[in-house]
Amino acid sequence: MRRVGYTGASDCGTEYVVTVNVLKRVGIFLLVLAATCAFYMGYRQLFLSTGWTWPFKVDQYAMPRLQDIVSRLWEPAATEQPPLAQLLVQRALFTAREAAVGFAIGALVGIAIGVVFHFSNLMRRGFQPYVVGSQTVPILAIAPMVVIWLGGQGLPVWMPVAVISAFLTFFPVAINTLRGLDSTDPRKLELMRSYAASEWSTLWRVKFPCSLPYLFSAFKVAATASVVGAIIGELPSSIQDGLGGAILNFAQYYSLDPSALWATNIIAALLGILFFCIVAVTEHFVVRRAPENVA
Amino acid sequence: MTSAAAVSIRNVSKTFGKGGTKALQNIELDFQPGEFVSLIGPSGCGKSTLLRVIGDLVEPTEGEALIGGKPAHQARLDRDYGMVFQEATLMDWRTIEKNVSLPLELMGWAREKRRDRVRELLELVELTGFEGHYPWQLSGGMQQRVAIARALTFNPSLILMDEPFGALDEMTRDRLNLELLRIWEATSATVVFVTHSIFEAVFLSSRVVVMSARPGRVQKVVEIDLPYPRTTETREDVHFFELATEVRELLRESHSGRDAAPEGT
Numbered sequence: 001m002r003r004v005g006y007t008g009a010s011d012c013g014t015e016y017v018v019t020v021n022v023l024k025r026v027g028i029f030l031l032v033l034a035a036t037c038a039f040y041m042g043y044r045q046l047f048l049s050t051g052w053t054w055p056f057k058v059d060q061y062a063m064p065r066l067q068d069i070v071s072r073l074w075e076p077a078a079t080e081q082p083p084l085a086q087l088l089v090q091r092a093l094f095t096a097r098e099a100a101v102g103f104a105i106g107a108l109v110g111i112a113i114g115v116v117f118h119f120s121n122l123m124r125r126g127f128q129p130y131v132v133g134s135q136t137v138p139i140l141a142i143a144p145m146v147v148i149w150l151g152g153q154g155l156p157v158w159m160p161v162a163v164i165s166a167f168l169t170f171f172p173v174a175i176n177t178l179r180g181l182d183s184t185d186p187r188k189l190e191l192m193r194s195y196a197a198s199e200w201s202t203l204w205r206v207k208f209p210c211s212l213p214y215l216f217s218a219f220k221v222a223a224t225a226s227v228v229g230a231i232i233g234e235l236p237s238s239i240q241d242g243l244g245g246a247i248l249n250f251a252q253y254y255s256l257d258p259s260a261l262w263a264t265n266i267i268a269a270l271l272g273i274l275f276f277c278i279v280a281v282t283e284h285f286v287v288r289r290a291p292e293n294v295a
Numbered sequence: 296m297t298s299a300a301a302v303s304i305r306n307v308s309k310t311f312g313k314g315g316t317k318a319l320q321n322i323e324l325d326f327q328p329g330e331f332v333s334l335i336g337p338s339g340c341g342k343s344t345l346l347r348v349i350g351d352l353v354e355p356t357e358g359e360a361l362i363g364g365k366p367a368h369q370a371r372l373d374r375d376y377g378m379v380f381q382e383a384t385l386m387d388w389r390t391i392e393k394n395v396s397l398p399l400e401l402m403g404w405a406r407e408k409r410r411d412r413v414r415e416l417l418e419l420v421e422l423t424g425f426e427g428h429y430p431w432q433l434s435g436g437m438q439q440r441v442a443i444a445r446a447l448t449f450n451p452s453l454i455l456m457d458e459p460f461g462a463l464d465e466m467t468r469d470r471l472n473l474e475l476l477r478i479w480e481a482t483s484a485t486v487v488f489v490t491h492s493i494f495e496a497v498f499l500s501s502r503v504v505v506m507s508a509r510p511g512r513v514q515k516v517v518e519i520d521l522p523y524p525r526t527t528e529t530r531e532d533v534h535f536f537e538l539a540t541e542v543r544e545l546l547r548e549s550h551s552g553r554d555a556a557p558e559g560t
Contacts, residue, residue: 187384194350194378194455195398196371205397209388287388 041066064259069266072259084260088246088267095230095242096271098158102165102233103226103275107219110170114177115203124178135171139164139229143236157239164233169222176218180211216283223275231268243268299364301453301485302326302349307358308510309344317510318344319355324504324513326485328452331476333488333496333503335542337549341511342489343457349487350378350455362453374402376453377446381461383438385430385445391417392426395445402449416444419478436467443475447482454479456488460495469530472498476525493546497521497539498530505542507549514549517542 040063047058056062073085081087113131117124146167147160184207192202234244243264250261302325309319318341326332334342347353349360351367362370370376377398385394395416396409404412417423420440430438439459446454460468472495479486490496496503497519505514519538521529529535 185384187380187382188386190352191378191380191384193352194371194376195401196374197401201401205400206386209386212388 037066061255061258064262068259069262072257072263077260084263088243088264091241091243091246092267092271094158095227095234095244095268096275098161098233098242099165099226099230099271099275101159101162102230103169103222105162106166106169106222106226107173109166110173110218110222111177111215113170113174114181117174117178118181118207119199131171131174134167139167139232140236142167143233147237158242161230161233161237161239161242164237165226165229168225168229172218172221172225173215176214177211180214181207183214184210212287216279216287219279219283220276223279224272227268227272227275243271299328300325300361301328301330301363302487303361303364304345304349305358305361307345307348307355307360309341309348309353310356319348320510320512322358322511322513324516326487326502328485329483330502331479331486331488331500333490333500334506335490335493335496335503335546336506336511336514337508337546338491339511340506340508340549342506345506345511346455346457346487346489350376370453374398374449375451376455377449377451379439379442379446379454379456379459381458383430383435383442385438385441387430389429390426391422391428391430391433391441394430394441395448398445398448412448413444416447419447419481420444420474434467435463436471439463439471440474443478447478447484450482452484454484454486456486458489458491461490461492468492468495473525473527475499476523480524493539493542494530497535497542498525503542505545505549515545517545 044058044063044065046052052058060068073088074083076082077084077087113127117128143160143164146163150160150163181203188206188210189202192206197205230242231244231247234242235248239245246264247261247268250257250264254261304322304324307319307322308317310317322345334345336342344353348355349362349367351360351371360367362375365373365375386397389397392410392413395413396404399409399412413426414423417426420443422437422440422444425433425437430441433441442459460471463471475486476499486499488496488499500519501523503517503519505517506512507514517538521532521535521538
């Protein structure tokens with residue numbers, strides 16, 4: 001699909017404007033990144049030299065040097081092993097697969113729940129409390145059951161983790177699907193009624209497209225939640241190949257090697273940001289709306 | 296009384312809510328095929344509600360509306376009428392072509408046939424070349440022309456219009472009035488047109504139904520005996536002003552009655 005936001009303005013200035021906008025965004029991003037790093041290092045230096053201890057005492061465990069964290073990536077993960085960066089990328093790819101499958105399952109289940117609740121008040125009243133309640137159950141508490149249910153069914157070992165991740169992602173999607181479908185412009189519905197359009201036609205041709213902005217807001221929340229869900233899901237599932245395993249491992253050796261955990265956390269954050277960006281870019285191409293409404 | 300009246304409104308009353316506002320009271324009207332009828336009245340007189348009763352979008356509390364002798368509900372299912380609202384109500388995510396062809400899609404027309412029909416209609420409303428544009432790239436007047444084209448796609452014998460030009464500026468409105476008459480003459484459909492512009496009602500219609508408010512009743516039906524085709528000169532005709540004055544005075548009567556009573560709803 002193509003970006004339609006600019007098709008109307010076919011004047012030659014358009015491309016120039018787009019390029020400038022992209023450059024501006026990249027510039028702002030780099031500026032903020034540099035400022036954040038500078039703040040971290042400045043804060044660290046200030047507290048080290050003054051010896052202030054409030055809110056916490058700064059030393060190499062509380063706040064490792066930034067350059068140590070970065071250079072740690074190129075050092076061996078453990079003795080006689082490839083660099084930490086290589087290990088973390090492998091782990092991240094493993095976790096990414098769990099998260100992606102979890103996101104897909106969660107999105108489908110969430111949309112289905114939203115549609116059912118939209119059409120049936122009875123179902124909505126009856127089941128909404130349980131949907132909300134499901135989110136108050138800690139993932140760590142349901143993980144063993146999921147592992148047992150899905151184990152030994154010929155499914156990949158990481159499948160239970162994907163399901164745990166889906167458990168976190170379906171909720172925002174369900175809530176926003178419902179909200180999007182409920183908020184369809186009543187005039188558009190009246191128009192469809194005047195054509196004697198079927199419920200299905202109205203859902204597919206009007207309500208769904210109208211709720212796409214809501215749906216994508218949910219996908220953005222769900223994208224990052226799916227990564228967190230996958231990492232947390234790995235912990236009780238005793239899966240060692242993902243970022244969750246790496247975090248658990250490096251957490252145990254934190255007092256010896258704090259930079260390794262910090263580096264792992266940065267990789268995990270980057271994975272979440274990557275997921276978010278994929279959704280944002282997809283939205284950019286799928287949701288067609290007037291330029292003044294583009295967020 | 297002809298049985299083949301394009302629209303027949305039989306003793307229609309509508310009350311909203313239990314013991315609530317009486318929007319319409321005992322409306323009796325018959326529109327002949329090919330007529331252009333305007334409904335005019337103060338806000339709250341139920342003219343939009345009456346239009347929706349004809350289109351089976353609002354259920355009357357009493358009485359019934361018939362379209363070509365059929366109950367309104369059946370007529371809606373048979374897609375006997377096209378509707379145009381005050382807002383163009385176009386789908387932002389569809390191109391102009393796809394917006395106009397929406398009703399045809401619902402009716403299961405083949406892609407090729409749809410494209411040909413859309414081309415014909417865009418030519419009729421003078422929007423050829425805008426097929427690939429999106430609604431927000433068009434002015435308000437152009438959007439409303441798209442909505443008219445959409446209402447005409449399946450060649451309905453009746454067109455219901457709810458203040459279609461109410462949100463447009465006066466100059467655009469005047470131009471679209473002329474265009475609408477041209478389209479109407481080209482299609483020979485019956486038009487029921489809700490407006491609160493006296494000049495618009497008199498200029499367009501063969502008959503103007505003047506309504507009064509709270510409850511909505513038919514005050515009088517005014518015959519507009521100005522010859523078609525009407526042109527910009529019609530607007531300067533002495534008789535045009537006489538008729539407009541008559542409608543205005545009828546509206547004032549219904550208004551003064553309302554102003555005497557304390558403000559309802």
